[in-house]
Amino acid sequence: MKTVFPAQAPTLIPVVGSDAAFPVRRIYCVGRNYVEHAKEMGFTGREDPFFFCKPADAVLYVPEGQTGELPYPPLTSDLHYEIELVVALSSGGRDLTLEQAAAAIYGYAVGLDMTRRDLQGVAKKQGRPWEIGKAFDFGAPMGPIYPAQTVGSMDQAAITLSVNGETRQSGNVDQMIWKVAEAISYLSGLFELKAGDLIFTGTPEGVGAVVPGDLMVGAVQGLGELKVKVIA
Ligand code: MN
Numbered sequence: 001m002k003t004v005f006p007a008q009a010p011t012l013i014p015v016v017g018s019d020a021a022f023p024v025r026r027i028y029c030v031g032r033n034y035v036e037h038a039k040e041m042g043f044t045g046r047e048d049p050f051f052f053c054k055p056a057d058a059v060l061y062v063p064e065g066q067t068g069e070l071p072y073p074p075l076t077s078d079l080h081y082e083i084e085l086v087v088a089l090s091s092g093g094r095d096l097t098l099e100q101a102a103a104a105i106y107g108y109a110v111g112l113d114m115t116r117r118d119l120q121g122v123a124k125k126q127g128r129p130w131e132i133g134k135a136f137d138f139g140a141p142m143g144p145i146y147p148a149q150t151v152g153s154m155d156q157a158a159i160t161l162s163v164n165g166e167t168r169q170s171g172n173v174d175q176m177i178w179k180v181a182e183a184i185s186y187l188s189g190l191f192e193l194k195a196g197d198l199i200f201t202g203t204p205e206g207v208g209a210v211v212p213g214d215l216m217v218g219a220v221q222g223l224g225e226l227k228v229k230v231i232a
Contacts, residue, residue, distance in 0.1 A: 011056045013088070014063070014144045015107065016224075022088055022106065022145050025196030027054040029084075029113055029134070030183050033202025034175050040205050049178045049186050052130050054113075054200075060141040060228070067227040072212050073136045076116035079230070081210055082203035083161035083218040085154060085173050086111035087180055088145050092193030101184035104193065108154050110218050110226040111142035112161075113200050117209070140200070143226040154180065157221035159204060163214050171204025173220065178202075 012021035029052050032038040035045035062068030072079060090106030113134070120133025148154075154173060161169040178186065180201060187193060210216060212232040219225045 008057065011059050013059070013061055013109070013142065016064075016144050016146045017150060018147070023196050024056040024059060024198055025194055027056055027058065027140060027198045027200065028187055028191075029054060029200040030178065030202045033177050033183070034171060034204045035177060036171075036175070036205035037203055037207065038177070040207070045177060049183055051187060051190065052134055054135045054140050058135060058137060058140045060138045062141055062143055062226055062228060064144055064224045067215070067229050068141055069231045070114065070138050070141060070228050072230055072232055073116060073138070076118055078116065078118040078209050079211075080115045080117045080207050081161060081163070081168070081216055082113040082115060082207050083159055083169050084111050084113050084200045084203050085157070085159060085180075085220050086142055087184070087199040087201060089184070089193060089197045089199070090195050092188070092195060092197060094188055094192045096185050096188040096193070098181045098185050101181040101188065104184060105148050105180070107145040107147040108151060108220070108223055109142050109145045110220045110223050111140060111200050112216065112218055112226065112228060113203060114139045114141065141226060141228045143224055146223050151222045154220075154222070157223075159220045161206070161216060161218045163208075163210060163216055168208055169204050169206035173201075175204060176202060
């Protein structure tokens with residue numbers, strides 16, 4: 001059927017070693033999934049997993065070796081970085097077992113869960129949704145997807161972020177409270193997961209603010225580097 005205006009093109013993420021791209025359906029994010037980050041946010045690290053979403057078109061795709069430009073978002077004066085392992089699904093379902101959850105993984109990428117921390121803080125205090133703190137335009141920078149077939153298991157991998165050459169976050173994905181398959185399994189009890197879903201799996205401690213002119217370099221061992229400059 002004709003559309004009354006041109007339908008928006010899907011968000012496509014290139015796949016390393018392939019001519020085909022990964023079409024993004026939804027972006028789910030796991031909150032407070034590393035103990036030390038949960039503690040720095042004022043929690044114990046023993047709470048059940050919880051999730052929020054970003055729109056698929058919030059992705060700022062940055063090719064390996066290039067530097068992406070992230071426009072400083074409006075109405076904040078406390079824009080935070082959160083370096084994260086991103087999991088890309090090529091199948092889905094409801095109430096997945098851990099084994100089914102693991103089998104749904106297509107690949108992995110490095111991502112940044114950018115956060116308007118001041119707006120998120122107000123929302124938390126007022127018991128309001130987190131969208132304005134999390135789901136803004138360009139709020140999900142990420143690099144290309146590495147197929148699981150080529151990178152293997154991501155149970156253990158250094159995860160780091162530097163700002164202007166200074167290390168700010170340094171952890172290992174093995175410090176996740178809810179491991180990747182556990183998070184997918186839990187999430188599939190809340191939503192029917194489908195091919196094209198991305199899951200940002202949480203950040204280690206050391207989150208902090210960036211301002212225009214700052215250069216962030218994030219990395220997950222085996223998945224390359226994600227370089228993003230904040231611009232005015
Ligand atoms: Mn996060």
